Amino acid sequence: MLPNYFHVGQPKAGSTTLHFMLVDHPDVCLVKSKEAHFFDIDEAYDKGLDFYRKAHFAHCVGQKVVGDITPAYFNAVALERIAKDFGDTAKITVCFRFPVARTYSHYYHSVRLLEERQSLFTRLQPNTGYLRASCGGNIFEKILELFPRENVMPMIFERDLVSSGSIQAYDKVCNFLGIEPAKVPENEKKGVGFRPNVAIANHNGSVEDYRGAHEFKKGDVIIETLQWTTHYHAEVISNPDSETRERYTTIFDEVTTELTNDQVREIYASNFAEDVEKLKELLGDDIPEWSLDDRTIKAPPQLESRIGRKPSILHKLRERFG
Numbered sequence: 001m002l003p004n005y006f007h008v009g010q011p012k013a014g015s016t017t018l019h020f021m022l023v024d025h026p027d028v029c030l031v032k033s034k035e036a037h038f039f040d041i042d043e044a045y046d047k048g049l050d051f052y053r054k055a056h057f058a059h060c061v062g063q064k065v066v067g068d069i070t071p072a073y074f075n076a077v078a079l080e081r082i083a084k085d086f087g088d089t090a091k092i093t094v095c096f097r098f099p100v101a102r103t104y105s106h107y108y109h110s111v112r113l114l115e116e117r118q119s120l121f122t123r124l125q126p127n128t129g130y131l132r133a134s135c136g137g138n139i140f141e142k143i144l145e146l147f148p149r150e151n152v153m154p155m156i157f158e159r160d161l162v163s164s165g166s167i168q169a170y171d172k173v174c175n176f177l178g179i180e181p182a183k184v185p186e187n188e189k190k191g192v193g194f195r196p197n198v199a200i201a202n203h204n205g206s207v208e209d210y211r212g213a214h215e216f217k218k219g220d221v222i223i224e225t226l227q228w229t230t231h232y233h234a235e236v237i238s239n240p241d242s243e244t245r246e247r248y249t250t251i252f253d254e255v256t257t258e259l260t261n262d263q264v265r266e267i268y269a270s271n272f273a274e275d276v277e278k279l280k281e282l283l284g285d286d287i288p289e290w291s292l293d294d295r296t297i298k299a300p301p302q303l304e305s306r307i308g309r310k311p312s313i314l315h316k317l318r319e320r321f322g
Contacts, residue, residue, distance in 0.1 A: 001029070001060040002053050005067035005091045005177060006082055008143070009074025011133050012105040013097035014161040014169070019069045021170045027179040028067060029060035035070040039078040049085060065177050074133055076142050083146035092147050093173060096279065097157035098290045099134035099272040100264050104256075104297050106130050111255050111299075112194060112225070120256035124267065131271055137278030144282065158289035195255075195302045197224040198248050207234040207307050221248045224303055232306060257299040264295050 007015055022028045036056045038044045044051075060066050073079065074094070082090060097105075107123060107130050110116035116123075123130055143152055153176045155161070160169040174181040201220045206213045214236045216222055221237035221244065237244065259267070268276075280287055 001057050001062075001066050002049065003057070003066045003068045003086070004089055005065050005093075006073065006086075007067070007069040007071070007093045007095075008079065008082075009071040009094060009133070009139075010097055010102060010136060010157075011071040011074060012102050012109060013071070013095045013157045014155075014166075015069050015071040015095070017161060017166055018093075018095075018169065018173065021166060022067065022069075022173065025065075025174075025179065025182045027064040027182070028177075029057065029063040029065070030067045030069060031056045032059060035072070036068045037070055037072060038068070039081040040070070040072040040075065045081060064179055074139055076139070079139075079142055079146055088148055088151065090147065090151065091177060092143060092152045093155065093176065094140065094143060094152070095155040095157050095161065095169075096136040096140070096287075097134075099136070099276065100259070100267050100295075101297055102157075103130045103134045103267070103271075104259060106133060107256070108299060111252070112196060114196065114198075114223070114251060117251050117254060119254050120259075124271065134272060135275045137275040137280075137282065140279055140282050154283060156285070156287060156289060163289075194226060194300045195252065195257075197303050197305045197307075198222070198251055199224075199305070199307065200245060200249060201307070205307070207236070209234045209306075219245075221245060222307060223248070224305055224307070226303060234306070255299075259297040261292075261294060261296050264297060265292050268292060 007018055009015065016034075019030060019034055023030050033056070036044075036052070038052045038056070056068070057066060073082065082092075103124075104120065107116060107120050120130075125131075140154065153172065155169060155172065160166075160172065171181055199222050201216045201218055201222055204215075204217050206215045207222060207224070208214070209232045214234050216236045217238070219240070221240050223235040223237070225233050225235075227233050237248075240248075276287075276290065
């Protein structure tokens with residue numbers, strides 16, 4: 001079986017929530033690894049559709065909807081490849097998020113992975129990934145060029161996935177795909193934002209996560225983070241040299257933790273105003289949820305440290321089995 005349904009982004013606009021809402025539906029079969037990254041990576045695409053089928057859909061057994069939810073397909077090359085291979089047979093959903101908030105969420109995702117340590121403002125350069133993936137108008141125009149309009153369902157992140165608690169999006173997508181909503185999803189997983197804890201141990205001890213206990217000595221670097229929404233993860237860098245200690249203790253010094261309303265307006269006007277007007281025209285929607293009035297953006301809270309704290313048996317079971 002090959003897909004007849006693609007969710008193509010935007011990144012950081014609810015694709016994780018959508019995946020976990022649909023993954024247990026009896027009439028839906030999704031990519032096991034959550035994201036296939038077939039059409040956006042040249043090396044994968046060059047292996048052909050038979051590889052794509054065997055690698056990602058061998059477990060599908062006759063479900064009405066076979067889907068690939070990969071937000072990285074939110075680009076012209078990936079969309080052209082999907083259109084070339086699936087033409088009029090594919091149904092497409094796409095979700096748009098207020099571009100400054102989406103840009104900041106993308107930026108902070110890199111901060112969370114300890115891959116970004118510069119200010120957001122130094123990263124707002126033309127054609128950077130943070131900005132490119134936030135320009136919905138140009139990409140939606142491309143989608144409408146490539147696919148029949150009746151096969152395309154756009155959503156607004158703030159309207160369909162936030163204010164309605166995801167249920168509206170679930171019902172809309174099920175109806176669009178021609179399946180009955182199986183149940184109201186109760187525990188759909190969502191992407192998490194947070195700032196990890198990075199600390200230099202001032203004593204010998206141990207820290208325990210879902211894999212077990214990790215010993216540390218005074219002077220070691222301890223990185224506390226989360227995997228998905230439930231799994232606390234601790235990493236110990238033993239015997240770090242002075243350069244490593246310095247790098248980790250200063251890793252968040254330049255990170256942008258808040259955007260004021262004036263800064264949001266400035267970023268919007270400089271980078272997104274024209275594109276948003278195009279998107280509104282294509283959608284026939286003023287998108288009132290994207291009003292610039294009294295809009296500030298703050299970083300998620302820092303993860304609570306568990307160094308020196310032993311989790312309860314119940315907490316261990318919840319982390320291990322969800």
